[in-house]
Amino acid sequence: MIEGIFVEGLIYGIMALGVFFTFRILDFPDLTVDGSFPLGAVIMAMAIQKGICLSAGILLAFSGGIAAGAVTAVIHNKLKVPHLLAGILTMTMLYSVNIRILGNRANLPLMRKETLLTKATAFTHGTLSETWTLLLFFVLVVLVIKVLMDLFFHTDMGLTFGAMGGNTQMVISQGVNPATYKVIGVGLSNGLVALSGAFAAQYQGFADVNLGQGIVVSGLASVMLGEFLIRSNRISMLTLRVVIGAIFYKAIMFLGRYYGYTIHLTPNDLKLVSGILIIGALVVTQMKKPAKGAK
Structure with missing residues (x-):
């Protein structure tokens, strides 16, 4: 039981790292995640179904996520569409794309198929x-x-991403085009999300176009729970706490599923619990900030 919680937490921890990249590093709230997660799952499932090399399937899923994120960034940059709306547009379009990839099916079982x-x-x-x-x-x-x-965030490009999320004007003054970096950053973020979806499909034994429903909320909850548990500005600790937050989030969801009946909690209430967790983390964060200022 405990091992299963850790396994699911680690799988979704990859997705949470992608969400962390856009929401915390780039300051780019991205809802493409709800579409790129099942995109990775369906690409991996079809690769397995077609007998394509498993490593190639993982690479294809990652590349598909990068492409989805790049589309969102291009819509935002070129059409001047707000990032939230750009993410919603891409997410909506990906629903049809995912069904097309599955051959006009909503799901595909992977039972008795060789996976990683x-x-x-x-x-x-x-x-x-x-x-x-x-x-x-x-x-x-x-x-x-x-x-x-x-390692990436210690390179010149990684440091530029961190600076761009904090102060875009400073980055522009250094001769860097933020639009290009947004395409790269949002693309890499969704590549990680799609990679998580590819592993989730293999773990669950099927791919479904609705796998990503509300996944961005899970990612945000994982990021904020990690921030609540560990306070640090070191990048190594920032990424570690995201993974720990994902495991902690999955543990809470597990307790809600299997022991929530004592307070009349049903599986349908888990998204409500996720929302309350995020709100609680935000409230605690806001309460700590004035306390630090007063000190």
């Missing part, structure tokens, strides 16, 4: 249980992604 997870389980067959194997696999995957992100 079945390969990992077969690799440790007889040594570790399936759950522990998956946990170890996703710990390694998330660790690699986290380290790569930490």
Whole structure:
């Protein structure tokens, strides 16, 4: 049970890292996430269905997410559409795109298909249980992604992203085009989200066009829970707390699903719980800011 919470938390932690990139680093509220998450899932599912190399399927899912994010940024930059509306437009269009990718179907089962997870389980067959194997696999995957992100944010481009989110005018004065960086940043963010969707499809055993419904709220809740649990300005800690926040969020959702009946809580109420968690984190953050100022 606990291992399953950690596995799901790590899978959605990849998505939360993408949300963290746009919402916290770029200061670009992006709702494309609700479309790019199932996009990664359906691309990976079709790659498995067609017998394409699994590594190529992962790369295709990541590339699809980058393309979706780039479309949102281009709509925002070229058409001067507000970022929220640009994300909604792309998310809406992706619903039809995802159905097209699945061959005009709403979902696709992956039972009895070879995936990266079945390969990992077969690799440790007889040594570790399936759950522990998956946990170890996703710990390694998330660790690699986290380290790569930490290294990226220490490069000139990564530092420019951080500066652009805080003060766009300063970046412009240095001769940097913020529009180009928004395309790159939003694209990379949605690439991570689509990658998370690809792993989620393999873990759940199916891909569905509705997998991303409300996923941006889950990502925001994970980011804010991480900020509530750990206070730091170091990039290595910022990315770590996002992953920890995702695991903590999944644990709360698990408790709500399996033990919420004691307070008459049903699975239909979980999105309400997610919203309350975000509001609670915002309230606590706002309360701490005046306290620091007074000190």
